[in-house]
Each structure stands twice: as structure tokens, then as C-alpha cells.
Amino acid sequence: MHILILGSGVLGVASAWYLAKAGHQVTVIDRQSGVAEETSRGNAGMISPGYATPWAAPGVPVKAVKWLMQDLAPLMIKYGELDSNTLSWMGKMVANCNAKSYHINKERMMRLAEYSRDCFKDLRNELNIDYEQRQFGTLELFRSQKQMDGLDKDTQVLRECGVAYRQLNAQECLEVEPALANVKDKIVGGLHLPGDETGDCFKFTTALAKECEKLGVVFKMNTNIQSINVCNDKVVSVTTDKGIYHADNYLVALGSYSTQLLNSIDIKIPVYPIKGYSLTLPIEDESCAPISTVMDETYKIAVTRFKDRIRVGGTAEIASYNLDLDEKRRANVEYVVQDLFPGATDISKAEFWTGLRPMTPDSTPVLGGTKYDNLYLNTGHGTLGWTMSLGSGKFVADIISQRKTDINPEGLSIDRYYA
Numbered sequence: 001m002h003i004l005i006l007g008s009g010v011l012g013v014a015s016a017w018y019l020a021k022a023g024h025q026v027t028v029i030d031r032q033s034g035v036a037e038e039t040s041r042g043n044a045g046m047i048s049p050g051y052a053t054p055w056a057a058p059g060v061p062v063k064a065v066k067w068l069m070q071d072l073a074p075l076m077i078k079y080g081e082l083d084s085n086t087l088s089w090m091g092k093m094v095a096n097c098n099a100k101s102y103h104i105n106k107e108r109m110m111r112l113a114e115y116s117r118d119c120f121k122d123l124r125n126e127l128n129i130d131y132e133q134r135q136f137g138t139l140e141l142f143r144s145q146k147q148m149d150g151l152d153k154d155t156q157v158l159r160e161c162g163v164a165y166r167q168l169n170a171q172e173c174l175e176v177e178p179a180l181a182n183v184k185d186k187i188v189g190g191l192h193l194p195g196d197e198t199g200d201c202f203k204f205t206t207a208l209a210k211e212c213e214k215l216g217v218v219f220k221m222n223t224n225i226q227s228i229n230v231c232n233d234k235v236v237s238v239t240t241d242k243g244i245y246h247a248d249n250y251l252v253a254l255g256s257y258s259t260q261l262l263n264s265i266d267i268k269i270p271v272y273p274i275k276g277y278s279l280t281l282p283i284e285d286e287s288c289a290p291i292s293t294v295m296d297e298t299y300k301i302a303v304t305r306f307k308d309r310i311r312v313g314g315t316a317e318i319a320s321y322n323l324d325l326d327e328k329r330r331a332n333v334e335y336v337v338q339d340l341f342p343g344a345t346d347i348s349k350a351e352f353w354t355g356l357r358p359m360t361p362d363s364t365p366v367l368g369g370t371k372y373d374n375l376y377l378n379t380g381h382g383t384l385g386w387t388m389s390l391g392s393g394k395f396v397a398d399i400i401s402q403r404k405t406d407i408n409p410e411g412l413s414i415d416r417y418y419a
């Protein structure tokens with residue numbers, strides 16, 4: 001079968017890999033000159049099934065109002081961008097801010113993320129690719145006792161899903177991340193997730209695309225997709241600025257831009273762009289640097305160690321498709337790395353980046369078939385697309401190949417919004 005994949009972010013390329021391995025002829029189309037040039041380029045680098053947590057949680061609406069009034073806030077809304085789409089998405093997210101939905105959504109995310117982490121292990125055994133990978137876990141760091149006290153709902157799901165974790169006091173946090181000894185008075189405790197991994201998503205996607213090419217996958221870059229063309233129950237072609245493409249099956253992996261194209265063929269997915277920022281910094285003093293990922297729960301910013309660099313990423317901005325680099329938001333990200341790891345880097349050498357998380361209101365991606373027989377989705381991965389990439393790629397490839405999926409598909413398809 002010939003499969004046309006729309007989008008060459010980490011989700012498009014992961015899908016291409018598994019579809020090519022299943023013996024299909026695969027073509028990938030993207031508007032950029034290389035793969036992973038949009039959201040998959042500069043993310044925080046966490047492969048973190050343990051941290052697979054929906055943003056919509058009990059108490060979040062109240063917290064969000066407080067954040068909006070706070071300096072160095074994890075959340076910002078550009079009020080000029082508040083159109084009916086944005087308000088509708090926010091309403092759906094608020095509707096998920098209850099204990100029952102949180103539990104359901106977290107289980108779905110973790111099911112996929114844990115599976116994906118296993119796929120990473122298998123891939124490393126199969127391919128020798130370098131993406132500055134490390135397997136030293138995530139330390140969720142708490143600066144207040146209130147944060148520690150609120151851990152129960154998360155650890156309950158971790159136990160149910162069989163995910164290893166350790167609740168740590170301040171001293172134990174320093175054993176996991178010795179550089180934090182310089183700021184020990186700021187730490188109340190932490191949650192260590194030893195099964196989590198880290199790595200550079202851009203390097204990974206680029207390397208995997210090369211392996212895809214060895215299997216015959218064709219990448220059509222600098223090609224802007226203009227429409228998906230349907231006739232009755234089927235997609236018949238895709239129109240681009242470089243001509244019309246035909247295939248047997250079509251897979252949409254366009255990240256935050258999936259929504260508009262699908263809307264034009266009457267498929268409504270609640271995927272909305274949530275802007276985030278990152279800094280990439282060279283390590284100046286290794287003894288002051290983290291070993292793995294430290295997730296600062298107060299500011300919702302992750303500090304992740306690559307080989308000889310640190311990636312600091314986070315913050316959420318509701319600003320539609322705006323990609324401006326806002327210096328005020330940069331201050332948030334800079335603050336955390338300087339506050340937790342003073343002396344580790346030289347902030348003046350930072351590379352500043354922004355990307356749009358393709359976010360659903362329930363934080364779970366939209367995977368699998370649609371009302372068109374030959375149109376499939378692999379999008380809406382929000383905060384954890386790098387974490388869920390290989391699992392989602394394999395899952396969708398199995399569905400397209402009409403094989404049984406390795407994990408339970410319950411709640412992962414578009415149908416959950418129409419049930």
C-alpha cells in the first residue's frame with residue numbers, strides 16, 4: 001500500500017518508520033526544508049511517561065486565575081487572540097478539570113507513554129542512533145509542603161499503571177541531583193521517576209528520517225499542503241503548491257496545523273496551539289549542572305541535561321498561532337535555570353526558541369481512523385509528543401496495516417469526542 005504522511009515532525013517520522021517497516025510504500029510531505037523544524041525542534045527533551053499528566057486537573061481553573069496575576073507565571077493569555085475557537089477549547093478543558101476526567105485522561109496518556117518508552121528501548125536495540133540520549137529519570141521538584149501534600153492523586157495512578165516512583169525528602173533529592181546542594185534551602189521534596197529518559201528530539205527525528213530513507217521512504221520537503229480532497233467516504237488526493245499527490249491511505253501528522261485542514265473536510269478535532277518556550281545553553285561547569293531532568297513544579301519548567309548542553313523548557317501561552325519570541329517569557333525560563341543551577345551555564349550564550357504544542361483539552365492525542373475510510377490521524381500530543389512519538393507511530397501503523405495494536409485502543413481515537 002502507498003501511504004502519504006502529511007507532516008514530518010517527530011510524529012510523522014515515527015509513523016513513517018513503522019509503516020515502512022511493515023512493508024508499505026511511504027511518502028512524507030512537509031513545508032519545511034528539513035524534518036522536525038517546527039514544534040519537534042526545541043522541546044524540553046523529556047521522554048517522561050512518569051510525568052504524563054493532563055493539564056486539566058481539579059483545582060486548575062483557580063490556579064490559572066492566580067497564575068495570570070503572578071510574575072514569572074506558568075500561564076499567559078494574549079487577550080487579543082481570544083476568539084470563539086480559543087474560548088471553546090478553554091471551555092472543553094475546564095470541563096475536564098474534575099477528579100473523574102483527570103483519572104481517565106491520565107491513564108490513557110500513561111498507557112501510550114509507557115508503551116512508547118518501551119518502543120524507544122526496542123529501537124535503541126535495533127538502530128545505532130545518537131540523540132544525546134540518557135536514561136536517568138525525572139525529578140519532580142517541590143518548593144512547598146502543599147505541593148508534596150497534593151501528590152496522592154498522581155501516585156495512585158502511578159501505582160495502578162505499575163510505574164516505578166519514589167517520594168523523596170529534600171536530602172534525598174540532593175542524592176539524585178547533587179548540584180541542587182547549592183540551593184538546598186529552596187527544596188521541600190520531590191518525586192523521582194527513575195524510568196524516564198531524556199534526549200534531543202530534533203537530533204532523534206533527523207536520524208530516524210535517515211533510517212526511513214534507507215527503507216525507501218521518500219521525503220518531499222518545501223511542499224505546502226493546501227487541501228485534502230475527498231469524494232464520498234474517501235480521500236482521493238492532497239493538493240500542494242508543488243502539485244497533487246495520490247495514495248491509498250493518508251495520515252495527518254501536522255501538529256497544531258492539523259485542525260484547520262481537517263476542519264475543511266468536516267472533521268472537527270479540538271487541537272489548539274499552546275505556545276511554549278525553551279532555551280538551549282552550553283554547560284560551563286559540569287559540577288553545577290543537572291544529571292537528568294529536573295521539573296520545577298512551581299514554575300512548570302523543565303531543566304534537562306543533554307550531553308554538554310542544558311535545555312530549559314516550559315510555560316504555556318494562549319496566543320493562537322503567534323510565534324513571536326517574547327522577551328518577558330524568556331525571563332521565566334531563565335529564572336528557573338539560574339535559580340536551581342547557578343554557575344552551570346552562561347545565560348548570554350542561550351539559544352531562544354518557541355513552539356506550538358498541539359494540545360487537546362484532555363491532553364490525550366487523537367490517533368487512528370476517521371469517518372473517511374482511508375484517512376488516519378496521529379496528532380494532538382500536546383506537552384508530550386516526543387515522549388509518545390514511537391508508541392503513537394507504531395500504534396497508528398498497526399491500525400493502518402490492519403493489525404492488532406499492542407495496547408488497548410480505548411479512548412485514543414477521535415470517537416471519544418462524539419460518544
Ligand SMILES: Cc1cc2nc3c(=O)[nH]c(=O)nc-3n(C[C@H](O)[C@H](O)[C@H](O)COP(=O)(O)OP(=O)(O)OC[C@H]3O[C@@H](n4cnc5c(N)ncnc54)[C@H](O)[C@@H]3O)c2cc1C
Binds near residue numbers: 032274
Ligand atoms: C516548550 C515546549 C516543550 C516541550 N517539551 C516536551 C518534552 O519535554 N517532552 C515531550 O514529550 N514533549 C514536549 N513538547 C511537546 C512536543 O514537542 C510536541 O508534542 C511534538 O513535537 C509534536 O510533534 P508533531 O509531529 O505533532 O508536530 P510538529 O513537530 O509541529 O510537526 C508538524 C509538521 O507539519 C508541518 N506542517 C504543518 N502544516 C503544514 C502544511 N500546511 N503543509 C506542509 N507541512 C505542514 C510542519 O512543518 C511540521 O514539520 C514540548 C513542546 C514545547 C512547545
